[in-house]
Amino acid sequence: RKEVEQDPGPFNVPEGATVAFNCTYSNSASQSFFWYRQDCRKEPKLLMSVYSSGNEDGRFTAQLNRASQYISLLIRDSKLSDSATYLCVVTTGTASKLTFGTGTRLQVTL
Amino acid sequence: EAQVTQNPRYLITVTGKKLTVTCSQNMNHEYMSWYRQDPGLGLRQIYYSMNVEVTDKGDVPEGYKVSRKEKRNFPLILESPSPNQTSLYFCASSRTGGFIYEQYFGPGTRLTVT
Numbered sequence: 731r732k733e734v735e736q737d738p739g740p741f742n743v744p745e746g747a748t749v750a751f752n753c754t755y756s757n758s759a760s761q762s763f764f765w766y767r768q769d770c771r772k773e774p775k776l777l778m779s780v781y782s783s784g785n786e787d788g789r790f791t792a793q794l795n796r797a798s799q800y801i802s803l804l805i806r807d808s809k810l811s812d813s814a815t816y817l818c819v820v821t822t823g824t825a826s827k828l829t830f831g832t833g834t835r836l837q838v839t840l
Numbered sequence: 841e842a843q844v845t846q847n848p849r850y851l852i853t854v855t856g857k858k859l860t861v862t863c864s865q866n867m868n869h870e871y872m873s874w875y876r877q878d879p880g881l882g883l884r885q886i887y888y889s890m891n892v893e894v895t896d897k898g899d900v901p902e903g904y905k906v907s908r909k910e911k912r913n914f915p916l917i918l919e920s921p922s923p924n925q926t927s928l929y930f931c932a933s934s935r936t937g938g939f940i941y942e943q944y945f946g947p948g949t950r951l952t953v954t
Contacts, residue, residue, distance in 0.1 A: 764942075773930055773945035774883070817883070827898065828873070828943070832882035 731756050734820050736831035743838055747808050751834045753818030754800045763794055763801050764819040768833065774817055777803075808838045842867045846931050846946035853921060854954055861916045861949050863931030871934045872914040873898070873943070874906065876927040883930065889914055890936065921953045 736753045743749045755763075763780035778785065780792040780801050791804040801820075805812055818831035844865045853859055865872065873888040875898075885898030889908040903925055905917040914933075918925060928950050932943040 771928075771948070773947055774943075775945070776942045779942070827888070828885060829899075830875075830883040832880065 733757060733822055733829045734818055734831040736816075736818050736834045738832060738834060740835040740837050743808055743836070745808055745810060745838055745840055747838075748804065748806045749808055749836065750802055750804045751816055751818075751836075752800050752802050753820075753831050753834075754798075755818075755820045755822070755829075756799070757820070757822045758796075758799060760799075760820045760822050762821040763792075765790075765792060765801075765803050766817040766819055766830075768815045768817055770815075777816070805836075808836075810838050810840070812836060813838045842944070844931055844933055844944050844946035846929075846949050848949060849947060850950050852952045852954065855922055856920050859918050859921060859951075861918075861929060861931075861951070863914045863916065863946060864912050865914075865933040865944070866912065867933060867935075867944065868911065869933035869935050869944075870911070871936045872908065873932045874904070874914070874916045875930045875932065876900065876925075877930065877948075878927050886916070886929075921951075923953050925951065926953050927951060 765777040766774040767777045768774040780794050784793045789806045793802045815833040815835045817833045822829050847862045870891045874886040875883040877883045884900045887906040889895045931946040934941045934943045
């Protein structure tokens with residue numbers, strides 16, 4: 731089993747739709763969780779950290795479920811500019827080691 | 841402007857010819873790391889450094905070397921490149937405080953080894 735797993739997609743959604751991605755992780759001792767966004771052939775950029783109580787940033791909501799070992803990202807009112815690959819990142823083992831999921835591709839259309 | 845720079849951005853080389861990809865950050869970050877990204881495999885960590893003169897292996901260190909003589913620089917060295925090292929490479933940095941904060945990535949280096 732991979733340490734961090736994501737559905738690769740693509741998720742094709744119309745503008746204005748709500749879309750959710752999940753990411754599962756295998757190490758129950760994982761400490762920190764992040765969602766990054768990566769545009770085609772560009773560097774990843776932090777979208778948001780994921781906190782135990784869940785957190786929201788505008789149209790984006792992140793949740794952590796430690797019991798089931800997954801994190802989720804909800805995007806409301808999707809925009810064309812949200813089209814990108816979303817990477818789930820988990821610190822595993824020592825806090826200095828990060829593991830990336832392979833990413834979920836989102837395509838928002840008119 | 842806070843940034844991570846990498847050079848070169850594109851490199852085509854031949855098997856066995858030693859090369860170095862430079863990485864530099866201007867944010868005084870303690871933590872720096874190298875990743876490679878391949879289709880279907882995502883980003884995989886090659887080496888990381890918690891501070892000057894402190895480096896450690898990531899998931900795929902074979903065929904690579906690093907050094908951290910100064911806080912701002914973290915070069916990636918391929919002593920004898922092979923075609924399976926053809927990939928997109930990213931350098932990243934972050935501050936630390938017991939755990940890793942947001943990672944800032946460089947623009948990437950696209951390496952082709954023929």
